[in-house]
Amino acid sequence: MSVYGPVVKIHPVVLASICDSYERRNEGASRVIGTLLGTIDKHSIEVTNCFSVPHNESEDEVAVDMEFAKNMYELHKRVSPTEVIIGWYATGFDITEHSVLIHEYYSREASNPIHLTVDSALQSGKMSIRAYVSAQMGVPGKTVGVMFTPLTVKYIYYDTERIGVDLLQRTRLTPSRTKGLTSDLSQVGCAASRIQDMLTTVLAYIEDVLSGKATADNSVGRFLMDLVNKVPTISAEDFENMLNSNINDLLMVTYLSNLTQAQIALNEKLVLL
DSSP, rough: OOOSSSSEEHHHHHHHHHHHHTTTOTOOOOOEHHHHHHHOOOSSEEEEEEEEOOOEOOOOEEEEOOHHHHHHHHHHHHHHHEEEEEEEESSSSSSSSHHHHHHHHHHHSSOOOOOEEEEEOOOOOOOOOEEEEEEEEOOOTTTTTEEEEEEEEEOOOOHHHHHHHHHHHGGGGSSOOOOOOOOOHHHHHHHHHHHHHHHHHHHHHHHHHHHTSSSSOOHHHHHHHHHHHHHHOOHHHHHHHHHHHHHHHHHHHHHHHHHHHHHHHHHHHHHOO
């Protein structure tokens, strides 16, 4: 937990990219490092992307391919111009002496960069993820050192990332640790089932409050009021007609897509004759 400083918000794609880089590391390499990209505001730092940077380190020295890091950042700016360098990451559990040298380089590329450590080898028994910010310490005019202060780390995701996260979580329940993609209809069914469970929980809470079994919470009441206000006023008949119309449109698009695929496959076979 941080004493001061912004909150670091990490997206799942960043953690997946770091673990992938660690699994693909060169033979004999103890860890991998890379650049963190994202956005910064007054109270938080959002890490949305990253890329690994080749480096070599021994007990006495460390060498980082700075030119590769600059070229990769220039390529990323063409795709996502809003993402800037916000720091760097390293796999491992501890901060080493070489981390200070690498952090000095990123201090020239970003203002007060963060340092993210990911225990991809599970040295602590789990994948510990920590974020730090550096601060100079020492006597002015004398020897000056660097102190890394921990920051609060939170995990957030976009709606599109949620699909991948849910799929990864389902692999924990299978012995082979694999899980295939479900059909669109199955996903709709699962989403409807989750909504039904959440509505059941909300109704049970409201009934307990009205009967005096539970204490009313003003914040929960405000959330429920916002939820009710967002629901459009529409009759059950109109809603059913609208839903059936959308389903018919979806089925028509699916039919045309399958027909097009069959036509293409047939054309390819006729060409080969």
